[in-house]
Amino acid sequence: DAGVIQSPRHEVTEMGQEVTLRCKPISGHDYLFWYRQTMMRGLELLIYFNNNVPIDDSGMPEDRFSAKMPNASFSTLKIQPSEPRDSAVYFCASTGGTISGTYNEQFFGPGTRLTVL
Amino acid sequence: AQSVTQLGSHVSVSEGALVLLRCNYSSSVPPYLFWYVQYPNQGLQLLLKYTSAATLVKGINGFEAEFKKSETSFHLTKPSAHMSDAAEYFCAVNNAGNMLTFGGGTRLMVKP
Numbered sequence: 035d036a037g038v039i040q041s042p043r044h045e046v047t048e049m050g051q052e053v054t055l056r057c058k059p060i061s062g063h064d065y066l067f068w069y070r071q072t073m074m075r076g077l078e079l080l081i082y083f084n085n086n087v088p089i090d091d092s093g094m095p096e097d098r099f100s101a102k103m104p105n106a107s108f109s110t111l112k113i114q115p116s117e118p119r120d121s122a123v124y125f126c127a128s129t130g131g132t133i134s135g136t137y138n139e140q141f142f143g144p145g146t147r148l149t150v151l
Numbered sequence: 152a153q154s155v156t157q158l159g160s161h162v163s164v165s166e167g168a169l170v171l172l173r174c175n176y177s178s179s180v181p182p183y184l185f186w187y188v189q190y191p192n193q194g195l196q197l198l199l200k201y202t203s204a205a206t207l208v209k210g211i212n213g214f215e216a217e218f219k220k221s222e223t224s225f226h227l228t229k230p231s232a233h234m235s236d237a238a239e240y241f242c243a244v245n246n247a248g249n250m251l252t253f254g255g256g257t258r259l260m261v262k263p
Binding site: 038 | 192
């Protein structure tokens with residue numbers, strides 16, 4: 035398996051622009067998580083899905099952030115409009131909740147480094 | 152609610168010295184515990200995990216951790232540090248809904 039795939043790996047945009055980050059989880063995994071990592075706040079859980087349904091979005095900072103999972107193999111995190119304080123590394127992770135032996139282990143993608151100028 | 156505390160946001164050791172990274176947890180249910188490593192500009196990678204089997208868990212790259220219920224600890228150790236071990240290390244505990252609660256991370260620096 036190729037692991038969790040994220041695109042793009044780097045994104046530089048200007049304040050006010052829309053940004054869309056993409057994630058493909060590991061095939062067969064039924065949980066998907068979006069995290070944000072910054073020096074100041076560390077690793078923060080933004081939202082997670084189970085079987086494509088958003089379960090907990092309490093970590094989403096504000097209405098400018100939205101996430102979707104239209105099918106089991108694809109999820110997006112959108113920021114509209116983007117602001118400089120959104121600059122961070124965004125990680126996607128997946129886990130197979132019903133796959134024996136994984137015991138909640140999350141598999142992380144390589145991340146998207148977002149810079150908002 | 153589950154929580155994790157990592158003592159020391161930065162740890163510095165000399166090459167060849169013992170590595171000890173501390174993790175204490177709080178959990179209302181029997182925990183599953185994890186150590187992840189993050190190398191510069193990369194995602195988090197699983198080092199090892201405790202899932203209620205043996206209390207001493209061996210992971211990749213010579214790391215191991217011991218689950219001590221009486222101390223609510225899951226400290227990570229390696230007998231001899233290598234320059235390539237320089238990275239950030241995260242301890243995590245399972246939570247509801249397949250969520251993980253992560254500690255704040257410990258940055259390990261290895262001096263030549």
